[in-house]
Amino acid sequence: MNHHEMARKLRRAPKSDQRDTAFRKAIRSIPKGKVATYGQVAAAAGFPLYHRHVAQLLQKSGGTLPWQRVVGAGGAIKLQFEAGLEQRTRLEMEGVRFRGKRVDMIEHQHQFKTWEF
DNA sequence: ATCCTGACCCAAG
DNA sequence: GCTTGGGCCAGGA
Numbered sequence: 203m204n205h206h207e208m209a210r211k212l213r214r215a216p217k218s219d220q221r222d223t224a225f226r227k228a229i230r231s232i233p234k235g236k237v238a239t240y241g242q243v244a245a246a247a248g249f250p251l252y253h254r255h256v257a258q259l260l261q262k263s264g265g266t267l268p269w270q271r272v273v274g275a276g277g278a279i280k281l282q283f284e285a286g287l288e289q290r291t292r293l294e295m296e297g298v299r300f301r302g303k304r305v306d307m308i309e310h311q312h313q314f315k316t317w318e319f
Numbered sequence: 320a321t322c323c324t325g326a327c328c329c330a331a332g
Numbered sequence: 333g334c335t336t337g338g339g340c341c342a343g344g345a
Contacts, residue, residue, distance in 0.1 A: 218342075218343090239327090239328090240326080240327055240328085241327070241328065244327095251339095251340060251341070252340090252341070252342090253327045253328070253340085253341095254325060254326095254327050254328090254340075254341065254342085255327095255341070255342070256326090256327085257325070257326045257327065258325070258326085258342080258343085260326060261325085261326060269326085272326080273326095274326080274327070274328085275327075275328055275329075276328095279326090280326045280327075281326050282326080285326080286326090289326090302333095
């Protein structure tokens, strides 16, 4: 192995990979019947202010994650048209109730764990 | 380097 | 309730 490869192997993973990994973990931790906002997922993963990137990851990883459980601030569905309808339907099938156009956050907000041993 | 974009967010009006 | 402008950030062209 030449030193170019060695250097590559030793280099820490790019920040973007760490972020995505943390995002995925947070998203997967949302139980059925609960939801979290893009901003909450980002913050829980340790990257506040990265809410837009959570959306970017969700888009990039089509179907691999429980994407329907991530919503906009206040429980808003941010996907448009058919996609938004599908998200709502999926959530309703998991037992999530809506108040008008938004998820009833009082009832279905997921609380990420903050302290951990 | 610069410009544009996005499954965002929130304080204002 | 609503729309809007400004703020935020990394990726891609």
